[in-house]
Amino acid sequence: MRKNAHKFHGDAERVILIGHSAGAHLINLVVTQQRVKNILGIVSNDSRVYDVPQLMKTFGPLPMIYMPVFGPNPTTWRWASPVTYVRKGIKLPPFLLMYSGVGVGDRRRLTESFAKELRKQGNEAYVYDGSKYNHFRIHSNMGNPKAEVTSVLVQFVSSVLARSNDFIQKSRLKLQ
Numbered sequence: 001m002r003k004n005a006h007k008f009h010g011d012a013e014r015v016i017l018i019g020h021s022a023g024a025h026l027i028n029l030v031v032t033q034q035r036v037k038n039i040l041g042i043v044s045n046d047s048r049v050y051d052v053p054q055l056m057k058t059f060g061p062l063p064m065i066y067m068p069v070f071g072p073n074p075t076t077w078r079w080a081s082p083v084t085y086v087r088k089g090i091k092l093p094p095f096l097l098m099y100s101g102v103g104v105g106d107r108r109r110l111t112e113s114f115a116k117e118l119r120k121q122g123n124e125a126y127v128y129d130g131s132k133y134n135h136f137r138i139h140s141n142m143g144n145p146k147a148e149v150t151s152v153l154v155q156f157v158s159s160v161l162a163r164s165n166d167f168i169q170k171s172r173l174k175l176q
Contacts, residue, residue, distance in 0.1 A: 014164050016157055018043040020139040025049040025082070028114075031092060032085035041160035042095045043153060046130070046138050048107050050114035051084075052077035058106045083114055086121050094124035096156040098149070100138040101131035128152045 002012035017039055019027040024047035030036050048055060052070055056077060070080055078084050086092070097115050099107040108129070115125035130138045130149055141147035 013038070014161065015039055016041040016043065016160060018045065018153075019047070020045040021047060021135065022049075028082035028095075029080070029085075032082040034085070034090070039093045040164050041093050041156065043098070043156065044095060045098045045142070046100045046102075046107070046135055048099075048110045049080075050082050050110055052081045054113065055106075055110065058110070083117050086117050086123070088121050090121070092118065092123045094126070094156075094160055096126050096128060096152070098128040098130050098138060098152070100133045100135050102135040126156065 001015065005012040005015075015038070017027040017031065017036075019025070024044040027042055028044050028047065028050065031039055031042055048058075053074060055066075056070075070077055095115070095118055097111045099111045108131070111127055115127050118125035128149070133141060133149065138149055141149050142153055144150055
């Protein structure tokens with residue numbers, strides 16, 4: 001990603017990861033496991049997979065959609081849960097956690113629970129209630145200038161980049 005950033009007119013030093021659904025789960029996992037470093041922010045768009053054991057309790061019997069992914073072993077569930085890796089003293093980038101109106105009760109609860117744990121361990125987490133959107137629309141409306149989800153995304157990204165600019169300016173001043 002960083003090696004090829006210039007090909008897409010990107011800045012390899014200023015990276016914000018954005019994922020939707022399973023992609024959101026994956027970015028949450030690699031960042032909380034610290035497999036990628038120097039990430040400015042995370043936008044987790046409509047995942048309910050923050051705490052797999054909790055997710056499995058929510059649904060009762062293991063749903064067929066999750067069986068091929070997580071299997072029946074609770075040890076694997078913990079390993080696949082981003083919340084497992086959120087600990088005191090491990091500084092993570094700011095998170096924007098978004099959820100849609102599909103299954104809003106458990107999506108809201110699971111998202112807010114993850115945000116609460118991030119905050120408890122000293123990290124920033126913001127939650128966007130996208131319950132006016134369904135699972136597809138919360139993603140497909142990103143970039144639509146009239147969509148609320150775009151406004152929230154732009155505010156978060158702008159805030160994270162502004163902090164990055166402040167850091168870059170301070171670093172340059174120290175070098176002069």
